[in-house]
Amino acid sequence: MIDAVDNQRRVWASWAGRYGLDAAEVYRVALRTRPIETFAKVAPDQDPRECLAALHELEDEDVRCGVYGAFDGASQLLGALPSGAWALVTSNYEHRVRGRFARTGLPVPRVIVDAAAVEEGKPSPVPYLLAAEQLGVRPEDCLVIEDAPSGVEAGLRAGMTVWGVNTAAAVAGVHRHFTSLREAVPGILAFAGLEGSAAVR
Structure with missing residues (x-):
């Protein structure tokens, strides 16, 4: 984001x-x-x-x-998602995530799975599986939005739908590819609107 x-x-x-x-x-x-x-x-x-x-x-x-900027479409997307409908899965630490989000004015989700929360990071499926558990949804009902090969692999191994964004070429394995986050926003919102589903990033 x-x-x-x-x-x-x-x-x-x-x-x-x-x-x-x-x-x-x-x-x-x-x-x-x-x-x-x-x-x-x-x-x-x-x-x-x-x-x-x-x-x-x-x-x-x-x-x-440092100077930070939100990806085009991030504000639109996160502003439309309830905080309990999505999670942030990161290899960084929560206090830095919160600091960066505060700098850009983006809303913070209820669930953040950071490097301190798991013993295995991406490409292990563990972080995404923990996010699904904390969101109270089944992995197969989750949508992962990723731009890195390790994150894509983690989402696929967790049994989730994985869409790639912000890359010129599709990362191997993604179910759908978008060159920008903004391009993906309508589809993400439609997916998250389905009963029992959630979006994780």
């Missing part, structure tokens, strides 16, 4: 610089795993607690000072 790609790239580049690591390789791994798993792969000789503390420092500073 929020365009934070450039922010995350800068944060990970700064973090990689502290440890003398290749920023591009670190970011490639970070896109697919939670931070703790990223540290284990790119800096196995470092104390993961220190790595996480350094990353938290950089990310918190970015939340305070």
Whole structure:
């Protein structure tokens, strides 16, 4: 819902610089795993607690000072969805999600599944399954909106319908593809309006 790609790239580049690591390789791994798993792969000789503390420092500073913008269509979509009808599934942490949403004026859902809520991150289905459980719906009645291969895989493994947005080409496995979030909004709202269904992102 929020365009934070450039922010995350800068944060990970700064973090990689502290440890003398290749920023591009670190970011490639970070896109697919939670931070703790990223540290284990790119800096196995470092104390993961220190790595996480350094990353938290950089990310918190970015939340305070970075420039953020909502994707086109996000305000329209979230303004039409009741807070209990959708969940946010993220590899980040809830306080940062709330900070970024506050910066963009987007509403926050009742259910947020963050990195601290699960032991396995995307592409594991666990985060999406937990979101469905907390929403009180069956996985097969959920719609996942994703733009990353690991998230798409997680949603598919959870047995959910997965639509890809904000990518020029469709991510492998998605049931439908939209080049922008705005293009997908009518379909998402129609799906979420079905009895017993919900949208998770």
